[in-house]
Amino acid sequence: MTKDQLLTRRRALLAGAAAVTAAGTAGALALGRGAPPARPPVSAPAPGTVPSRPLKPSAYRLDPLTGYGAPRPAPHRPPVRSEPLLSMTGRGRTMLLTFDDGPHPRYTPQILDTLAEYEVRATFFVCGEMAEAHPALVARMAEDGHIVGNHTWTHPLLTSLRHGRIRSEMERTSEIVEKVYGKRPQWFRAPYGAWNRSVFQLGADLGMEPLAWTVDSLDWTTPGTGTIIERIEKGAAPGVVVLSHDAGGDRSQSVDALRSYLPRLLDSGYHLTVPRRQFT
Template identity: 45%
Template sequence: MGALAVALTAAAAVAIPAAPAEAASGKVVYLTFDDGPSPTYTPRILGILSRYGVRATFFEIGENVAAHPAITAQVARQGHSVQNHSWSHPDLRRLSGSAVSSQIAGTDRVIRAQTGRTPTCLRPPYGAVNSTVRSRAAALGKQVVLWSVDPTDWSRPGTAAIQSRVLNNVRPGSVILLHDGGGDRSQTAAALPTILSTLKARGYTFATLCG
């Protein structure tokens, strides 16, 4: 993600939509993964999620889906939600309206080809949104979804730091931001079992976003 993401984190933390209805009735959290699919880390993370019986939401980059289509198909086949994270991970605010639409629509096409479903949500790279991004997303049937818990795992702060940043900040209805692509995600994969087992021990359940 980089420095831009650091600058946007505070804004993104308050920009998520209202928590889905399930959160109101219990301790539900929403685990999300950005920047995949990765041939190295996505299968590893899928294996961990399967072991703990947890479903998550994967916001995937179109060019990565095109390069590794079978992994996107596997994500969907295992019951996870596959959603749109743009085609090439630009700051969408810096693009023309037509270019924003192209980034979204192209990613829709390759995800639909592997999952049989068109994404209903967009997570703009870096959490960067403006009126153009929102209007173009809406015109393509997308809700903009950001996050409320960001352990900045992309910066590789260490497995223990990722674990503590999630576990110290999660609340019922939290949308947790993690990454399965875009670089070395070994720390994220290593942190995941403790995050899942601890949250389950605290009485949390997990749900997917965006259908």
């Protein structure tokens, strides 16, 4: 190739490059004037590269710090006891009133009304199947400031059951209480006062303390309103835990007795309250 031919070819290449540059500059000016940019063509990924993918919906979830999707905190695990708590420690003339087996649509509202009249809080050990059937009553217990404890799902004799069945009875009840009361129960009472190693262990695993009683009104035997009143008033003392019932049978005597002994205990200087994590 001659020298003249080389010069001619070089000039042609330079002219082509100048044309491409001019076209790019014109496009850039057009974008500056507001012309929409052209969508780049979709091309296959280069060999050896991993194609990018759109984020899955789960990638857009809120951060757990906001509470969305955060795991439920494990319940506080109390010590595994070998016997239930029978009384309340502390100073002064303080007592606990407790009611088992409810809630009942007839008797529980009357008990709640009496407690509200005297601005007294109590503890209700509910059965899971009753709580599921009457959730509004459990919700009212929460609104009135009462404590709701676990009394198993069907009120069985726990010492006659296998470990798995005991867990089911207790766990299902804790779940329904959390659903309708707003938080999981921190107190547990075994039906019939029948405790064993599995009951204490499972109760602690579920974050509950075992609470029994000091004074049994035996109201479930329907001994008469006067007898119930006498038993509770004679047993009154600082730290006492009183056992009564708001379901499981005819509890009209229990309702009438409460209306009599409650104001008398208050007049005698007793402070009727609910349990706290200060038992020993």
